[in-house]
Amino acid sequence: MSDTRTLSRAGGLARFKGANNEGVLALVLVVLIIGMTIISPSFFSVGTFFAILRSSIVPLVFALAVLIVIISGGIDVSFAAIAIFAAYTAVKLTGSGNFDPGLIAIVLFACLIGALLGLVNGAVIARFRLSTLIVTLGTQGIFRGLLVAYIGSRYIADLPGSMSAVSTSNLISLEGGGANAYLHVLVVPVVLLCVLVALMLRKTMFGRGIYALGGDMEAARRAGFSVVRIQIALYVLAGVLAALAGVFHVILGRNANPQDLVGTELDIIAAVVLGGASIFGGRGSVLGTVLGVLLVQLINNSLILVGVPTAWQRTAVGVLLVIGVGIQAISAKRESKRVLVNDEVKE
Amino acid sequence: MAQTKNQPDLHTPGGFNARIDNGMGAMLGRLTRDRSVVRMLVLLVAAFAFFTLLRPSIFLNPLNLENIAVSAPEIGILAIAMMLAMLTGGIDLSVVAIANFTAITITTLYAGLAAGNPGQANSLLPLILLLGLALAAVAGWFNGFLIGVVGITPILATLATMQILNGIAVVWTGGQTLYGAPEALSVIAKTTIVGVPVLFLFFLLIAVVVAVLVNVTPLGLKLQLQGANPVAARYSGIGSRRVLTSTYVTSGLLGGLAGIVFIARNPTASADYGSSYVLLVIVIAVLGGTNPAGGFATVAGVVLATLTLQVVSSGFNALRLSAYEYSIAQGVILIAVMIADQMRFRSRRRKRDLQPPVPAAPETQGKS
Numbered sequence: 134m135s136d137t138r139t140l141s142r143a144g145g146l147a148r149f150k151g152a153n154n155e156g157v158l159a160l161v162l163v164v165l166i167i168g169m170t171i172i173s174p175s176f177f178s179v180g181t182f183f184a185i186l187r188s189s190i191v192p193l194v195f196a197l198a199v200l201i202v203i204i205s206g207g208i209d210v211s212f213a214a215i216a217i218f219a220a221y222t223a224v225k226l227t228g229s230g231n232f233d234p235g236l237i238a239i240v241l242f243a244c245l246i247g248a249l250l251g252l253v254n255g256a257v258i259a260r261f262r263l264s265t266l267i268v269t270l271g272t273q274g275i276f277r278g279l280l281v282a283y284i285g286s287r288y289i290a291d292l293p294g295s296m297s298a299v300s301t302s303n304l305i306s307l308e309g310g311g312a313n314a315y316l317h318v319l320v321v322p323v324v325l326l327c328v329l330v331a332l333m334l335r336k337t338m339f340g341r342g343i344y345a346l347g348g349d350m351e352a353a354r355r356a357g358f359s360v361v362r363i364q365i366a367l368y369v370l371a372g373v374l375a376a377l378a379g380v381f382h383v384i385l386g387r388n389a390n391p392q393d394l395v396g397t398e399l400d401i402i403a404a405v406v407l408g409g410a411s412i413f414g415g416r417g418s419v420l421g422t423v424l425g426v427l428l429v430q431l432i433n434n435s436l437i438l439v440g441v442p443t444a445w446q447r448t449a450v451g452v453l454l455v456i457g458v459g460i461q462a463i464s465a466k467r468e469s470k471r472v473l474v475n476d477e478v479k480e
Numbered sequence: 481m482a483q484t485k486n487q488p489d490l491h492t493p494g495g496f497n498a499r500i501d502n503g504m505g506a507m508l509g510r511l512t513r514d515r516s517v518v519r520m521l522v523l524l525v526a527a528f529a530f531f532t533l534l535r536p537s538i539f540l541n542p543l544n545l546e547n548i549a550v551s552a553p554e555i556g557i558l559a560i561a562m563m564l565a566m567l568t569g570g571i572d573l574s575v576v577a578i579a580n581f582t583a584i585t586i587t588t589l590y591a592g593l594a595a596g597n598p599g600q601a602n603s604l605l606p607l608i609l610l611l612g613l614a615l616a617a618v619a620g621w622f623n624g625f626l627i628g629v630v631g632i633t634p635i636l637a638t639l640a641t642m643q644i645l646n647g648i649a650v651v652w653t654g655g656q657t658l659y660g661a662p663e664a665l666s667v668i669a670k671t672t673i674v675g676v677p678v679l680f681l682f683f684l685l686i687a688v689v690v691a692v693l694v695n696v697t698p699l700g701l702k703l704q705l706q707g708a709n710p711v712a713a714r715y716s717g718i719g720s721r722r723v724l725t726s727t728y729v730t731s732g733l734l735g736g737l738a739g740i741v742f743i744a745r746n747p748t749a750s751a752d753y754g755s756s757y758v759l760l761v762i763v764i765a766v767l768g769g770t771n772p773a774g775g776f777a778t779v780a781g782v783v784l785a786t787l788t789l790q791v792v793s794s795g796f797n798a799l800r801l802s803a804y805e806y807s808i809a810q811g812v813i814l815i816a817v818m819i820a821d822q823m824r825f826r827s828r829r830r831k832r833d834l835q836p837p838v839p840a841a842p843e844t845q846g847k848s
Contacts, residue, residue, distance in 0.1 A: 208635065257815060261822045264772050266571070266635065270759050271814035278808035286804075396755070399639055412633050444655065448647025454640040455626065462631035 153409025153416055154461075158424040162431065169435050176438055179307060180314040187317045189430045190385065193423065194323060194378035195401045196408070197330045198371040200422045203405055204334070205367050206347035206414025207265030210402075211254060213394040214276040215372050216379030218284075219246040223380065224389040225285050227293045236295040243376045250276055251372020255365035273395070281391050289389040300387045319381050326377070331419035343367055347414025403450050404429045407457040429453070516769025520784035523767075527788050531795030538798040546677060548790045550669070553683035554579075554741040556786035558757060559764040560690050561734035563782045566765055567694070568727050569707040569774025570627060570634030574642035575735040576757045578619045581645045582739030583661075583749040584653060586612040591660035605662055613736040619645060620732015624725035649751035661747035669744035679741060684783070686737060691779035693730070703727055707774025756807065763814045764789055789813075 170177040195212055202209040223243040227233060250272070257268050292300070305316040334340035342363040345353035354360045383389045408425025410417025432453065433446050531539045538544060558575050565572035589608045593601035601608075619641060626637035671678050694700035702723045705713040714720060743749055768785035770777040789810070796806045 257819070261819050263815075263818045263822060267762065267766060267772055267818060268815060270762055271811035271818075274759055274807040274811035274814075278804040278806075278811065282802055282804035282808065399643065403636075403639065403643070406636060412636055442651060444650040445647055447650065448644050451640045451643030451647060454636065454643065455632070458632050458636050458640070459626065459630045462633075466631050 153418050153421045155409060155418065155421045155424060158408065158421060158428065162424060162428055165428070165431060165435065169431075169438065173438050176435070178314070181434065183305075183314045183316045185427065185430050185434050186320055187315075187385070188434070189426050190317065190319050190323050191378050191382045192397075192401055192404060192430065193426045194326060194374055194381060195397075196405050196422045196426050197326060197419065198374035198378070199401050199405045200408075200410055200417055200419065201330070201334075201343060201367050201374075202265070202371050203402075203410045203412060204347045204414060204417045205343045205364065206350065207258065208402065208412065209254070209269045209368075209371060210266065210398045211250075211269040211273040211276060212371060212375040212378075212401075213396070213398045214273045214280070215247055215250045215375040216382065217391060217394045218250060218276050218280045218379075219243040219372075219376035220379030220383045221280060221289075221389045221391050222246055222284055224289055224292060224296070224383060233293040233295050236299065239293065239296060240377070240380055243380050244373045247372040247374075247376025247379070248369045249372070251369040251375070252365065254372070255368030258368065259361045259364035273398075277395055284391075286391055288391070290387075292383065292387065292389065296384055297387060299384050317385070319384065322377075323381075326374070327419055327423060330374075334419065339363065339366065344415055347411075347416070349415075400429065400450055401426075403454045407453060409461075411461075412458075516781045517778055517784065520768060520781050520788065524784050524788045524791065527791045527795065531791065531798060535795070535798040539795060544794055544798070546672075548787070548794050549677050549680040550745060551793075552786050552790045553679045554738050554745065554754075555757065555760060555764065555790070556683050556783060557686055557734050557738040557741060558761045559768070559782050559786055560687060560779060561731035561738070562761045562765040563768065563770045563777045563779070564690070564694075564703070564727055564731045564734070565634065565638075566770045566772050567703055567707045567774060567777045568724060569710065570638075570724075570727075571762075571772070572623065572638045572728065572731045572735075573635065573758060574619065574623060574638040574645060575731060575738070575761065576754050577642040577645040577649070578616050578732050578735030579739035579742060580749065580751055580753055581619065581649050582612040582616045582736040583742045583753070584649050584658060584751065585615055586740065587658045587661045587743060587749040588652070590662045591658070594660065602662075602664060605664055608662075609740060612739065613733060616732045616736025616739065617729050618732075620729040620735070621725060623732065624728035627728065628721040628724035646751060653749075653751050655751065657748050657750040659748055661743035661749060663747065665740065665744040666747050669741075679744065682741070686734070687779050687783050690730075690734075694777070694779065699723070699726060704775060707771075707776075709775070756803075759807075760789065760810060763810045766814060767817050 166177070175181075195216070198212050199209060220243055223239050223246065226242065227239060254269055254272055257263060257272075258265055291297075299318065302318045303315040304318045304320060305314075307314040332340075334343065342353065342358045345356060345358055346360060346363055346367075350360060353363075379394065382394060386393070404425040405417070405422050406412060406425075407428060408417070408423070409421035429450060432449055433443075436445060436449060437443060558579065561575045562572055586608055589611065590601055590605065593604060593608075623634075623638050623641050626632045626640070627634050630637075632640075669677070669679050673681060692700075694703065702713070702718045705716065705718060706720055706723045706727075710720060713723075742753060764785045765777075765782060766772060767788070768778065768781035768783070770782065792809060792813075793806055796809070
């Protein structure tokens with residue numbers, strides 16, 4: 134209701150702002166890039182751009198998984214554990230590099246494990262209607278414990294040939310002039326995944342069901358959505374996405390370390406929330422998430438260039454989160470006040 | 481609570497019945513209230529008996545028992561802090577970061593002073609400790625400000641505070657472990673009174689203070705109401721800003737106290753000490769009967785849950801199981817308890833739905 138009102142008042146501005154402040158986020162990104170270019174001209178180069186893209190590959194796939202869960206009104210902190218569980222197990226089963234079933238088989242196997250672990254999350258959450266944060270905190274401990282205690286605690290340095298071949302292949306390589314720029318080939322599946330998830334969220338009944346679930350679970354049930362089925366399916370999907378991110382991480386890092394990834398959950402959640410997804414569910418977009426992840430990566434990259442120790446990154450992401458979410462919260466408060474006044478006038 | 485307002489006339493027969501009804505109602509209420517405490521007591525005894533039977537020589541060793549008593553306080557205090565935040569329907573992910581931050585502040589200040597003049601450092605120790613606690617309170621206040629005034633969801637607000645404090649701590653220490661924490665604290669931590677470590681008594685003291693705060697003071701009542709139903713609390717004239725701010729300042733202070741216990745037990749401080757504590761502390765709070773959605777918690781339950789998990793942890797050690805197997809156990813316990821609670825809640829509701837609405841409310845009987 135309020136959306137249409139603002140649209141008619143300032144159509145262009147509202148459209149630029151976007152449903153989840155994507156426009157504002159894009160503006161912040163542009164301002165940051167201009168600012169960085171002024172401070173250190175070497176920043177503005179294809180090399181930097183490609184480097185930021187490369188560092189965004191894994192966080193972005195994670196962010197897609199988190200986005201789906203957050204839109205449905207939940208929160209998932211087990212995705213990093215699922216990712217490394219799936220990727221490490223897949224690599225381990227290939228005999229630590231001796232036997233190579235091919236990249237596709239490894240990826241499929243990892244996805245299968247991811248789906249199974251996601252199913253555990255989804256089944257417990259949907260069947261017993263428990264708090265998603267607490268269930269996934271519990272499963273995080275279980276998955277990670279199972280991985281390190283029973284599957285393997287050793288770091289695997291030599292990947293199967295089909296995987297290590299991908300590690301070194303670039304989509305675009307610009308060489309010469311002392312500044313080489315490489316765009317890693319994994320950018321392609323990531324872009325593909327973003328498009329697929331965006332289409333799924335917008336165009337399919339399942340996607341709309343996820344939004345409906347996050348908006349109001351009871352209303353979604355009464356509207357005819359099978360809440361239990363959608364909830365289970367979305368955690369399975371999040372598990373598969375997490376497993377893919379895990380495989381990408383292993384490929385990019387050229388080793389499989391069971392201690393990796395766990396501990397980075399909160400950075401991803403922060404990026405998704407900065408991207409305009411509402412922690413209460415029902416709001417969020419793939420575009421916003423992409424911008425949120427890029428913003429966090431850009432800031433991390435800029436801090437290094439400006440000479441700020443990398444240790445400040447955590448603080449920077451925290452401050453960013455406070456500002457981003459704080460603005461959202463304050464504007465939400467204002468919005469709710471305005472709606473209240475409207476209702477009184479009508480009656 | 482409602483019964484006391486409604487004292488029926490004791491001299492008429494109807495009044496007498498009503499009094500019995502009221503008494504029964506209050507007792508039943510207390511039974512359900514204490515159920516989580518009773519359950520925890522049973523679990524604690526069961527866990528203790530289980531590991532005693534499996535490994536009597538190692539588990540019943542006085543050294544092992546003392547170890548449990550010395551390692552429980554820091555986790556228990558953090559769990560009580562988490563419980564307070566959960567009581568208002570929130571969560572405090574930053575407690576461990578606050579504890580580490582306090583520990584680092586105190587260690588740095590003390591080590592800096594002691595390098596120049598050890599005597600002066602020792603005489604200023606109380607002041608240094610107070611300063612550390614004050615910083616913890618400020619961090620807690622910041623959480624409360626973000627949640628109560630700005631309106632950010634507790635998960636995100638405390639997540640941000642955690643990141644900020646953690647980042648500052650990493651930068652400050654350069655990612656290394658600091659040595660030179662006050663020795664006086666270690667000395668105190670090693671003393672025992674009638675065989676009970678002082679740290680454990682300190683933990684019990686804090687538990688009692690928080691229990692009084694929650695159950696007796698007006699603030700405690702407001703806290704519970706805020707968690708049970710924020711809208712009703714607002715319409716009852718409870719200022720959620722002040723309640724939330726005082727809650728998070730208190731949980732911050734408790735985090736600071738846990739930080740002091742950290743350095744008393746182990747005279748080093750680092751930015752990532754106890755990184756697995758966040759999960760553990762939530763497990764303890766939920767296991768102790770805290771409703772993560774707010775409105776219900778008991779300090780006694782949390783204290784017993786802390787002891788139970790410490791018993792399980794040292795039992796796992798005695799059985800030579802790894803930390804990862806302990807983390808599996810934590811996860812399984814957490815989810816099993818939540819499922820059990822949910823099933824009980826559902827079956828009770830089903831029973832109530834099936835029964836015809838016979839039982840008359842005591843209030844109406846009292847009036848007749």
